[in-house]
Amino acid sequence: MSPTVAASTAKQAEQLRIDGNSYFKKNRFAAAIDAYTEAITLCPNVPIYWTNRALCHRKRNDWTRVEEDCRRAIQLDHNSVKAHYMLGLALLQREEYTEGAKELEKALDLGRSENPKGYMVEEIWKELARARYLLWEQESTSRSWDLQNLKETCEAALKEKHFLDASLVEGFEDENTQSNLEQLEALRRVFNKASEDDIPTEVPDYLCCKITLDIFRDPVITPSGVTYERAVILDHLRKVGNFDPVSREPLYSSQLVPNLAIKEAVRAFLETHGWAYKTD
């Protein structure tokens, strides 16, 4: 293909994308899909054509096609926020929660570095939290079921042992019964401890923003050493004033630095306390 032909093909494809966008705005998704498909036929290497078409499929709840188009877009551009986001949603539709959440996390990281306060970030986070919570619900239910079975088995075994001991050793019944009761009590404590993480309580204060009182998503630290949720502290600096809300020292947005240690701590906490993903 000569350069001029290639250029005119690209131009044609671009026009088709614009047409597709205007169909999309009018909710004419089938027409939009046709336009994007034509654009893709002309220039198959433009990731946006694929993600735009995926968005139409999403509107039509055609999740298999959403997945296909997003995978193609990711092959062309590993950093496409929209492709990772919609692929994540498609996987969740197939109840592939772990893989879906992974894609959403990727989209979230990419989206944050592009535009930390964008609407996409908030939307992706909500979907991710929902997926993680569902995942936790499933897993914790099966964990508690397993633990309950194991506990009952252990209790039965202890009681049986007590019965056997009593028949073998005569004259020490009281002592024997006492030690058996203590063992049963210890067993109960061990099992309570084992299920502790799965019982929703409060998120520790040090993992929560002093303004939102909610668990951190994108923590940033100020020169005073106080950590805040990024979007919220930016909002404060714009609306309330240029000071650190806790220390009241002067503060400018350029001084905010990501707090990677807290971010890691939050990640680790959420890993074992999935209930904390619950959003009201």
Added chain:
Amino acid sequence: MTSPSASSRKASLSKIASNRLQKELVEWQVNPPTGFKHKVTDNLQRWVIEVNGAPGTLYAGETYQLQVDFPEHYPMEAPQVIFIPPAPLHPHIYSNGHICLDILYDSWSPAMTVSSVCISILSMLSSSTEKQCPADNDRYVKNCRNGRSPKETRWWFHDDKV
């Protein structure tokens, strides 16, 4: 008691505001500030709080009521905090219940909570050495007759010794 007129008059709470207030309410229920009692209602946007004067101060044994109204963009904006009359006699508290306290206006910070505001108000009461209303009480209260909010007042803060 709910007052639908008050809630329809104001914009409802933003997502961030209602989220945060719910968390504050839970925290208050677990760990209320000493000397205060939140009167339970289903109105998240207006809290009525009972204050008991601290023992050993001029206000010991007295009970007052605070009314806390939250703006749409709380905590980026301060809540409006007033005493429901009769207000305590105090050099910084007007007889219409308005309170001259910098953190409620210019010095508000979103890291403060209802609980920390309450503690500040109680400490303001406790440190008072005379039961007297502000010198400009009559003039101020007259100016507020049209139902003006204390947040619209251009406050000139008195000394912070009291």
